[in-house]
Amino acid sequence: MPHLAVNELRARYGALDVLKGVSFSIEKGQVVALVGPSGSGKSTVLRTLVGLTPATGGNVMINDDRIDFASTASLRRARDQIAIVFQQYNLFQNMRIIDNVTVAPTKIKKRPKAEVRADAERLLAMVGLADKLQAFPDQLSGGQQQRVAIARALALHPEILLLDEVTSALDPELVNEVLDSIRQLAEDGMTMVLVSHEMAFVREIADQVVFMDGGVVVEHGPPAQLFDNPKTDRARNFFGKILRH
Amino acid sequence: MDRIIEQIPRFFTADNMVLLLQSAGLTLAMTLVGCVIGFVLALVLVFLRQTPGKWAIPLRIICVTYVEVFRRIPFLVVIYLVLFFIQTVATNASLFTIAVISICIYAIAYTAEIIRGGLESVPTTQMEAARAMNFGRLRTMLTITLPQAWPIIIPPAIAFAVSFIKDTALVSQIGVFELTFRGKELNNQGYSGVLVFGTIALCYFLMSFPLSMLGQYLEKRLATPRGQRTSRKIRRT
Numbered sequence: 001m002p003h004l005a006v007n008e009l010r011a012r013y014g015a016l017d018v019l020k021g022v023s024f025s026i027e028k029g030q031v032v033a034l035v036g037p038s039g040s041g042k043s044t045v046l047r048t049l050v051g052l053t054p055a056t057g058g059n060v061m062i063n064d065d066r067i068d069f070a071s072t073a074s075l076r077r078a079r080d081q082i083a084i085v086f087q088q089y090n091l092f093q094n095m096r097i098i099d100n101v102t103v104a105p106t107k108i109k110k111r112p113k114a115e116v117r118a119d120a121e122r123l124l125a126m127v128g129l130a131d132k133l134q135a136f137p138d139q140l141s142g143g144q145q146q147r148v149a150i151a152r153a154l155a156l157h158p159e160i161l162l163l164d165e166v167t168s169a170l171d172p173e174l175v176n177e178v179l180d181s182i183r184q185l186a187e188d189g190m191t192m193v194l195v196s197h198e199m200a201f202v203r204e205i206a207d208q209v210v211f212m213d214g215g216v217v218v219e220h221g222p223p224a225q226l227f228d229n230p231k232t233d234r235a236r237n238f239f240g241k242i243l244r245h
Numbered sequence: 246m247d248r249i250i251e252q253i254p255r256f257f258t259a260d261n262m263v264l265l266l267q268s269a270g271l272t273l274a275m276t277l278v279g280c281v282i283g284f285v286l287a288l289v290l291v292f293l294r295q296t297p298g299k300w301a302i303p304l305r306i307i308c309v310t311y312v313e314v315f316r317r318i319p320f321l322v323v324i325y326l327v328l329f330f331i332q333t334v335a336t337n338a339s340l341f342t343i344a345v346i347s348i349c350i351y352a353i354a355y356t357a358e359i360i361r362g363g364l365e366s367v368p369t370t371q372m373e374a375a376r377a378m379n380f381g382r383l384r385t386m387l388t389i390t391l392p393q394a395w396p397i398i399i400p401p402a403i404a405f406a407v408s409f410i411k412d413t414a415l416v417s418q419i420g421v422f423e424l425t426f427r428g429k430e431l432n433n434q435g436y437s438g439v440l441v442f443g444t445i446a447l448c449y450f451l452m453s454f455p456l457s458m459l460g461q462y463l464e465k466r467l468a469t470p471r472g473q474r475t476s477r478k479i480r481r482t
Binding site: 050076079084086088090091093103104107156 | 379
């Protein structure tokens, strides 16, 4: 039984079909990377999984539990199990770092404050920010904010973590500090779906790569197979261009 | 001029000053109560106006219509509307109540637009992050968007309330013993109009000016990025 199964997922922005039937599945503890050109629908897949973009067709199963995107209760259940980290971090600007990490577990998940606080301190220490608990987001660098965003997502104790181009808004020297945090999560067995343009990182960390273009999955498979011996012309063309550098 | 100088000792008596103070207090009380209740109800109206979904279309239309209609009616007309409506449903309602309800109705329409503008200035990504973590709409508004929107909302909301201290003069038309009404009364008692309304003008200024200063202070304070304020505090301690 796959941990997450996405079947023929469809979504549109207005009249534009962004996802035209996307399917892939992921086993527990695996890392799947969605790659492809801009506008191929990678980020929309992640947004749809947490209900930020409404699905117009297909279905998603988490541990054999089918998500009904039209039902608020079902969507809430899905969001209980899936956490997302955004490209632009989206930390709550009015809250201190510690509050950013603790607000949802205490207010939404109703977990005991002391336990959540200890958990948040542990997670912030894990991403190397134990000394920034009382800072506000605008006092941190992009890399630090992104690591807070990862800690915030992990504080929800998700079963599946979605990472949406988490390094693309960062200065090059800050990329590695975020990638290190993700490497650690993969080693700990977190199930992750990530959208990334860092192909070397994808090759290193992903168990499976899903190549998307024009709102459909063109090809998928292990990174070595997809990067070195793509079967489709479209994938060969894409990887040929970006892996040359 | 001689008449004015001659009237000054008779005008500035303890009795007259107490009357003026009472009226000034009434003016301030009407404005504050009306604007504060109006502001809270405006928050509710904005929340209802932003209800998503097809089923909420009538609700949204009602909210938009309310704001658009009452922002286009002169305040004096609102006062008369409330006066005649209330008199048909509650004959013993006090003029103060009628004045406060009028101010409230007007304040809701104006501050709702101020609040909406403030909330819309917060990036939608903040709401998305909250939604993805299962925050409800009300909790998102109270804990995420409103705290970030205060710097945009507070200065014009205070400016509105301050300007309303002056506009409450209009409720003298229905006989509320506020400052302007008291001025007319004293004028009718034979005091010079220049002396009486000069004093009334000074009273309005003395009520409005400190509040305007408070508004300006808050505007500056809130416009300072949060991080800078915190670092200043850290340096001091």
